[in-house]
Amino acid sequence: MPSPEPKLIAGNANRQLAQAIGRRMSMHRGMQIGLVDARVERFNDQEIFVEVYENVRGEDMFIVQSTSNPANDNLMELLIIADALRRSSAARITAVIPYFGYARQDRRTKARTPISSKLVANMMVSAGIERVLTMDLHAAQIQGFFDIPVDNLYASPVFALDILHNFKGAMDEVAIVSPDVGGVARARELAQRISAPLSIVDKRREKAGEVSEMTVIGEVTGKKVIIVDDICDTAGTLCKAAEVLMDAGATEVHAYITHGVLSGPACDRITKSKLKSLVITDSIQPTAEVKACENIRIVPIAPMLTQAILNIWNGTSVSSLFDTATLEPIYEPLYPGLAFE
Incomplete structure (x- = not known):
């Protein structure tokens, strides 16, 4: 039977x-x-x-x-x-x-x-x-x-719980940022869940794989900024966005990414970047290099x-x-x- x-x-x-x-x-x-x-x-x-x-x-x-x-x-x-x-x-x-x-x-x-x-x-x-x-x-x-x-x-409901837990007492300082125009809907949904303002990093490419210019649309001065996206591959765009946001007046930059592909130089870039933390899920089995990276944290799904x-x-x-x-x-x-x- x-x-x-x-x-x-x-x-x-x-x-x-x-x-x-x-x-x-x-x-x-x-x-x-x-x-x-x-x-x-x-x-x-x-x-x-x-x-x-x-x-x-x-x-x-x-x-x-x-x-x-x-x-x-x-x-x-x-x-x-x-x-x-x-x-x-x-x-x-x-x-x-x-x-x-x-x-x-x-x-x-x-x-x-x-x-x-x-x-x-x-x-x-x-x-x-x-x-x-x-x-x-x-x-x-x-x-x-x-x-x-x-x-x-x-992943946004789980990310909302994680943000509310780790930024408890400082939620009025949190701002959500979409790393590009295409991810605005995803970032907006999370921003609404935690009642945080939303900003966008507009990027322009001269050719594929290379970002020539980034502009912050919205106010991030004095904010603990959280970048939200679905995939982080080589982390080049993510690390550059963190630099641009810090230059725009953010006090801290964190990232919540659902799928940590993290190929090639990604872990090294994240370690040397201005990102205070990168939170990913275990939708992709993390490598030993990812587990060893001090500013990467994994949320179980x-x-x-x-x-x-x-x-x-x-x-x-x-x-x-x-x-x-x-x-x-x-x-x-x-x-x-x-x-x-």
């Missing part, structure tokens, strides 16, 4: 997060819920092979796999795991993708370029995935690339993802997790005594 509990399986992208979700799910359900026993490995030519050792016939399966670096390998792992589960007669396959790779290729910016995120969506559906749970998609319209349900969670998985399994609302007040009891151990109003 199928198990009365949801079942988790994970690729190699972020096993720490998958195990944390399993631990929290065990606590919620009052029984041990571990990862389904399987092997996800590579042949000598780097071909990916998956073998599931447990019976999954008729089971409600959740694959936990970020499509982060190496993006192609992790994406193929996700697709092959889904195919293995479908061919093993799983009742439903949900892909839990905390970081959705290829999301920055959501439109044609020039002639003769692909829309890779649409291609990835087609591949996932063809592999047998019936539902997607992700967080802070780079472009919200990617949900429309799928012909299956997509639940896009937001396992509590939110666990609740979202249980809500999907129960057939209850996932949108309830968009509210900070709903997440407060879930994150109570992290921020004890914090009363959200």
Whole structure:
């Protein structure tokens, strides 16, 4: 008979997060819920092979796999795991993708370029995935690339709790800043949650990858500034924005970024920058270099993802997790005594 509990399986992208979700799910359900026993490995030519050792016939399966670096390998792992589960007669396959790779290729910016995120969506559906749970998609319209349900969670409610906890007593000095015009909606939402003013850093590029000029739109003098964005890759723009904001009169500059890609020289840049702190989630498994960086702090998303998985399994609302007040009891151990109003 199928198990009365949801079942988790994970690729190699972020096993720490998958195990944390399993631990929290065990606590919620009052029984041990571990990862389904399987092997996800590579042949000598780097071909990916998956073998599931447990019976999954008729089971409600959740694959936990970020499509982060190496993006192609992790994406193929996700697709092959889904195919293995479908061919093993799983009742439903949900892909839990905390970081959705290829999301920055959501439109044609020039002639003769692909829309890779649409291609990835087609591949996932063809592999047998019936539902997607992700967080802070780079472009919200990617949900429309799928012909299956997509639940896009937001990190801003968790960030709001973290800001209210760490800036307690100084909230009147806090200002939220969007690092570019495209991220204004995301920054505005967080600013409204914590009742803080909003400013924008307008950047102009002479050529791709190089910012020639930055201008602060709004008042940041004497403020503890918080830059809000969804992705931090090489951290070049983020560190330059911190300099511009300090020159504009900010007393401190912090950053809250959902997905810490942090590739190449990012950690070194952040260490040497004027950023007092960078807060990221563990949607991408942090490297040893990221963990060793003194001014980078990691907020766990396992509590939110666990609740979202249980809500999907129960057939209850996932949108309830968009509210900070709903997440407060879930994150109570992290921020004890914090009363959200």
